[in-house]
Amino acid sequence: MQNNTNVSAEEISRFEKLAARWWDPDGESRPLHDLNPVRAAYVAGRANLRGAKVADVGCGGGLLSEALARAGANVTAIDLGEKLIQIAKLHLFESNVQVDYRVQSSTELAEAEPASFDVVCCMELIEHVPDPAELVRDLSAMLKPGGQLFLSTLNRTPAAFGAAIVGAEYLMRLLPRGTHHYAQFLKPSEVATMLRRFDLELEDIKGLAYNPLTRNASLSSSTAVNYVLAARKTA
Numbered sequence: 001m002q003n004n005t006n007v008s009a010e011e012i013s014r015f016e017k018l019a020a021r022w023w024d025p026d027g028e029s030r031p032l033h034d035l036n037p038v039r040a041a042y043v044a045g046r047a048n049l050r051g052a053k054v055a056d057v058g059c060g061g062g063l064l065s066e067a068l069a070r071a072g073a074n075v076t077a078i079d080l081g082e083k084l085i086q087i088a089k090l091h092l093f094e095s096n097v098q099v100d101y102r103v104q105s106s107t108e109l110a111e112a113e114p115a116s117f118d119v120v121c122c123m124e125l126i127e128h129v130p131d132p133a134e135l136v137r138d139l140s141a142m143l144k145p146g147g148q149l150f151l152s153t154l155n156r157t158p159a160a161f162g163a164a165i166v167g168a169e170y171l172m173r174l175l176p177r178g179t180h181h182y183a184q185f186l187k188p189s190e191v192a193t194m195l196r197r198f199d200l201e202l203e204d205i206k207g208l209a210y211n212p213l214t215r216n217a218s219l220s221s222s223t224a225v226n227y228v229l230a231a232r233k234t235a
């Protein structure tokens with residue numbers, strides 16, 4: 001690996017500890033399992049995935065990567081967690097879809113394949129990197145002109161603090177404590193500024209509503225906790 005400075009080793013090791021149970025819908029990745037159909041449908045509803053060249057950046061064990069591949073996309077999926085990529089590759093034997101999984105950083109993929117993806121997805125990663133703007137720069141660099149970016153993250157609001165940290169990590173113990181750092185949550189306006197800086201035009205933003213008790217997930221008009229956005233590469 002040549003270029004992976006925008007990474008926290010602590011973050012990667014925390015997620016790698018979850019690798020073995022990543023595909024267990026009742027394990028620590030349960031919120032991602034529950035949210036995945038909603039965000040996959042959001043992407044499929046706004047992008048023509050059949051035959052599209054798609055990157056899934058920070059793919060973890062591959063929940064979204066597989067959904068995108070099932071929708072007909074040619075998916076390249078990267079993560080710096082080697083154990084996660086191993087699990088993701090193993091899961092392909094069960095699911096019978098094809099995904100090109102790589103242990104690679106966003107900067108390395110952007111340098112290796114600049115301006116070559118129709119669609120780039122980056123779900124629940126930006127709040128885990130030291131420099132979010134640098135990540136957005138890489139995501140933009142991967143996209144063809146006119147290509148689409150889909151990104152989800154947590155808003156920096158008391159509601160998100162309550163749901164993602166107090167609720168999920170401390171009360172319900174869905175996630176290991178320390179999974180999230182409130183200071184790294186991003187307001188939509190902050191992400192929008194980064195998008196503009198790197199030639200991406202914000203086209204849509206929706207809240208992702210999730211009730212951990214009922215496990216019900218849906219799109220919502222409130223971006224107060226979790227949100228997903230769509231942007232287009234302009235140049």
Ligand SMILES: C[S@@+](CC[C@H](N)C(=O)[O-])C[C@H]1O[C@@H](n2cnc3c(N)ncnc32)[C@H](O)[C@@H]1O
Pocket residue numbers: 006007008011012015016032057058059060061062063064078079080081084104105106122123124125128129
């Ligand atoms: C919350 S998980 C989200 C996984 C997947 N995107 C999803 O939503 O199902 C965050 C993932 O980002 C990965 N990650 C953290 N920092 C990273 C970095 N700098 N580059 C690539 N992946 C990173 C972790 O290993 C982990 O798999």
